[in-house]
Amino acid sequence: MDKYCLNEIDSVPIKCTQDIVISRQKGRELARKSGFSVSEQTRFATAISEITRNVLTYATEGDCHLFENNLDGYHMVIAQIVDQGPGIDNPKLAMSDGYSTGHGLGLGLPGAKRLVHELNIDSTPGKTIVEIIIKRRVYG
Numbered sequence: 001m002d003k004y005c006l007n008e009i010d011s012v013p014i015k016c017t018q019d020i021v022i023s024r025q026k027g028r029e030l031a032r033k034s035g036f037s038v039s040e041q042t043r044f045a046t047a048i049s050e051i052t053r054n055v056l057t058y059a060t061e062g063d064c065h066l067f068e069n070n071l072d073g074y075h076m077v078i079a080q081i082v083d084q085g086p087g088i089d090n091p092k093l094a095m096s097d098g099y100s101t102g103h104g105l106g107l108g109l110p111g112a113k114r115l116v117h118e119l120n121i122d123s124t125p126g127k128t129i130v131e132i133i134i135k136r137r138v139y140g
Contacts, residue, residue: 006067006078014062014081020052023064023079030066031077031134040134044077047112047119047132051081054108059085059128076135088123095121 009030012023028045036044048064055062062083069076088094095110109130113119118133 006069008065008067010066012064012066014052014055014064014083017056019064020049020056023052023081024049027064027066027077027079030068034068034075034077036077036134036136040136043115044079044132044134047115048079048081050108050112051079051130051132054130055081055083055085059083070138073138074135075138076133079132081130081132083128084126085128087125087128088121091121091123 010026012019012026014020014023024045027048028041031041031044052062052064062081062085065080065082067076067078067080069078095113109119109121112132116132117135118131120131120133122129122131
């Protein structure tokens with residue numbers, strides 16, 4: 001996930017339900033300021049909500065870091081949601097619709113992936129990073 005130099009814009013500690021709302025709002029605002037459409041802003045914010053909710057469910061707390069970057073002709077807005085929980089045993093399986101280790105419907109990770117251009121997972125016991133990215137071509 002360190003394939004490019006990121007410019008961190010904001011960070012939100014995830015410790016309670018209100019922090020999900022704050023992360024969502026800050027992600028939407030960053031996407032708006034970066035020139036993304038209203039629908040892209042909404043999809044990015046919704047993906048942030050899904051992933052930060054997973055932090056509270058499975059790891060109890062974490063952080064949401066918001067970045068922007070320009071790379072290979074694209075402007076990107078990135079959220080990295082980090083926790084120190086038990087990890088995701090099988091990230092590939094976790095991305096399957098209907099798979100859940102909890103009591104949910106198993107739609108959070110795969111649903112979030114459908115909302116954004118990229119979703120990457122780096123997980124080991126004690127540290128999980130879920131990175132979500134929206135991007136747009138920069139012309140001129």
